[in-house]
Amino acid sequence: MVRYRTDTRTRTVEKAARIIFSLCAFTAVAAVFSITIYMIANGVPAVLQAGWKEILFSSVWQPAAQEPSFGILYVILTSVVGTFLAVLLGVPIGLFTAVFLAEAAPGWLAAVIRPAVELLAGIPSVIYGVLGMMILNPFMYRLEQRIFADSWTHQFTGGANLLSAVIVLAVMILPTVISISEAALRAVPPELKASSLALGASPVETIFQVTIPAARSGILAAVVLGVGRAVGEAMAISLVSGNAVNLPLPFCSVRFLTTAIVSEMGYAGGLHRQVLFTIGLVLFVFIMMINGILSSILKGEKRQ
Amino acid sequence: MSQSKISTDKLNLYYGAKHALKDITIKIRSNTVTALIGPSGCGKSTFLRSLNRMNELTDGVRMEGKVYLDGEDIYGPKMDVTRLRKRVGMVFQQPNPFPMSIYDNIAYGPKVHGVKNKEKLDEIVERSLKQAAIWEEVENQLSKTALGLSGGQKQRLCIARALAVEPEVLLMDEPTSALDPVSTLKVEELISRLKSQYTIVIVTHNMQQAARVSDDTAFFLMGEMVEFDTTARLFVHPADKRTQEYVTGKFG
Ligand SMILES: Nc1ncnc2c1ncn2[C@@H]1O[C@H](COP(=O)(O)OP(=O)(O)OP(=O)(O)O)[C@@H](O)[C@H]1O
Ligand SMILES: [Mg+2]
Numbered sequence: 001m002v003r004y005r006t007d008t009r010t011r012t013v014e015k016a017a018r019i020i021f022s023l024c025a026f027t028a029v030a031a032v033f034s035i036t037i038y039m040i041a042n043g044v045p046a047v048l049q050a051g052w053k054e055i056l057f058s059s060v061w062q063p064a065a066q067e068p069s070f071g072i073l074y075v076i077l078t079s080v081v082g083t084f085l086a087v088l089l090g091v092p093i094g095l096f097t098a099v100f101l102a103e104a105a106p107g108w109l110a111a112v113i114r115p116a117v118e119l120l121a122g123i124p125s126v127i128y129g130v131l132g133m134m135i136l137n138p139f140m141y142r143l144e145q146r147i148f149a150d151s152w153t154h155q156f157t158g159g160a161n162l163l164s165a166v167i168v169l170a171v172m173i174l175p176t177v178i179s180i181s182e183a184a185l186r187a188v189p190p191e192l193k194a195s196s197l198a199l200g201a202s203p204v205e206t207i208f209q210v211t212i213p214a215a216r217s218g219i220l221a222a223v224v225l226g227v228g229r230a231v232g233e234a235m236a237i238s239l240v241s242g243n244a245v246n247l248p249l250p251f252c253s254v255r256f257l258t259t260a261i262v263s264e265m266g267y268a269g270g271l272h273r274q275v276l277f278t279i280g281l282v283l284f285v286f287i288m289m290i291n292g293i294l295s296s297i298l299k300g301e302k303r304q
Numbered sequence: 305m306s307q308s309k310i311s312t313d314k315l316n317l318y319y320g321a322k323h324a325l326k327d328i329t330i331k332i333r334s335n336t337v338t339a340l341i342g343p344s345g346c347g348k349s350t351f352l353r354s355l356n357r358m359n360e361l362t363d364g365v366r367m368e369g370k371v372y373l374d375g376e377d378i379y380g381p382k383m384d385v386t387r388l389r390k391r392v393g394m395v396f397q398q399p400n401p402f403p404m405s406i407y408d409n410i411a412y413g414p415k416v417h418g419v420k421n422k423e424k425l426d427e428i429v430e431r432s433l434k435q436a437a438i439w440e441e442v443e444n445q446l447s448k449t450a451l452g453l454s455g456g457q458k459q460r461l462c463i464a465r466a467l468a469v470e471p472e473v474l475l476m477d478e479p480t481s482a483l484d485p486v487s488t489l490k491v492e493e494l495i496s497r498l499k500s501q502y503t504i505v506i507v508t509h510n511m512q513q514a515a516r517v518s519d520d521t522a523f524f525l526m527g528e529m530v531e532f533d534t535t536a537r538l539f540v541h542p543a544d545k546r547t548q549e550y551v552t553g554k555f556g
Contacts, residue, residue: 192402198466199469
C-alpha cells in the first residue's frame, strides 16, 4: 500500500512555496501597474498645462526660448518613420536569412550563421552606436557631399542623419526577426511542404507559396517584436542620428522619442521636464499598442 | 494480369546503413487499387515514396534498382521530377490543406504547372471537387479558408487537390487513419469510384479496408515484400505462412 506523506512539515513547505510563487508573480504585475500609473501621472500634467495640440501637433521644439514651444510632432514622426524604414529594410533581410537557415542552409553553414545571429543579439546597443558613428556616418557624409554638392539650402550633418539611424536599427532588429521567423518556419508541418512538392512544385515555389504563408502569424509576431525593439532603442541611435529636431528626411539630423528623453532629461526643469515625461508617455502608448497587436496575433494563431 | 502501370525491379533502398527496402519487384496493374499492408516500420511508406521520388528529399537515402512508369525509368536522366510528380500524385496520412482558401488549394497544382486562365481554373476546381465528392459541401464557400473544414472534408479536399493536376497514379499513405468511421467510408467509396480513371496505391493498417477497396494486395515485412497477389487470394489462401499469420491477426 502507498502511504501519502501528509505530515504538517510537508504541508507548511507547500504553503510557503505557494506564497513565495504568488509574491514573485505579483512583483511583475505590480511593476507594470505602477509604471503605467507613474507615466500617466507625470506625462499628463504638461499636456494639461500647454495643451495637447501644442505638444502633439506642433513642430516647433524650443524649450529654452523666451516663449518656449514644446511641439514634438517631428519627434513622433521621426520615431514612426525611422522605425518603419528600419523594419522595411531589416525584415526582408531577416526573413530571408530565416528561410535560408530553416530550409536551405547546409548544416555547417547554419552552424556558423546561427551563433553569429545570437551574438548580434548580445552586443550592447552602445557598441552599435559607436560602430555606426565610426563607419556609417563618414560614409553617409561622403554621400551627402555628393548629393547636395550644389544645394544652397541643405544643412550638412556630417553624416549623422536619419538613414544612419535606420540602418543601425535595421541591423539591431535582425536577431529578433531571424530567430522568431526561423522558429515559425520550422514549426510548419513537413507534410505540408511535402504536399506541395508532391504536386510538382519546386522548392522555391513551395517556400514562397506554402511555407511562408503557413508561418505567417509567427513571422508577423517577429515583425511586431522587431518594431517594438526599434521603437524602444535609444543609445545606439542617439550616437548616429545627429540629435536635432527635424522633419524625418533621409539626410537630415533627427531626434527620436527615446533620444529626446535621453539627451535632455539630465538638465531639463519645470514644464520642459514635464514635456519629456509626456514624450515618455507617447512612447509608452506606442509600446502598449505594439504589445496589443502582438497578443491579438498570437491569439489568432491559437484559434487556428 | 493486365497492362502494368508501375513496376519495380529489384528495388533496394537504404537510409544510411539501414536497409529499408529489399529487392522489391512488383507489377502494379493499371486502373486497379493496390493495397500495401504490413506491420509498422516494414517499409510501406518508404516504398510508396520511391514511386514519386519523394525519398530524394530525405538526407542520406541511397537507392538501387529500377522503378518504371509506363515502362519509363522514373529515376532515369530523361525523367523530369516535376512532370513525374504531376503524373503520380500523393495523399498523406494527416489531412493537410494549405493555409489558403478552398479554391486556391485546388488551383495550386494547376497554377504550378502553368494554368493561368481563370475560366480553366474554375473548371478544374469544380471538376476536382466533384470527383472527390466534396463539391456539394463546399461549393458556397470556395473563397473561405480550407482550415475551417472538418477532418474528413479536409482529406477529401486533399484528394481533390491531388486530382486537380490530372495525375495517372494516386499514392495514398494511410489516408483514413486520422478520420472517423463515417469519413473513412466516404473516402473508401471515393477510392472505389476513382479507380476507373486512376491507378491507386494505398497503404493501410486496416485489413478490412484493404479487403474492401483493393484488387491486389502486397504484404511487406521488414523491408521485404513477402507476398503479392490478388486481394481475394491473398486474404483467403495466402501462400506464405507469415502472410497468413498477419492477415488473421496473429501478429503486427
Ligand atoms: N528518414 C528516415 N531516416 C532513417 N530511417 C528511416 C527514415 N524513414 C523511415 N526509416 C526507417 O525505415 C523503415 C521503414 O519505414 P517506413 O516509414 O517506410 O515504414 P512503414 O511501413 O510506413 O511504417 P508505418 O506503418 O509505421 O507507417 C523503418 O524501420 C524506419 O525506421
Ligand atoms: Mg508509414
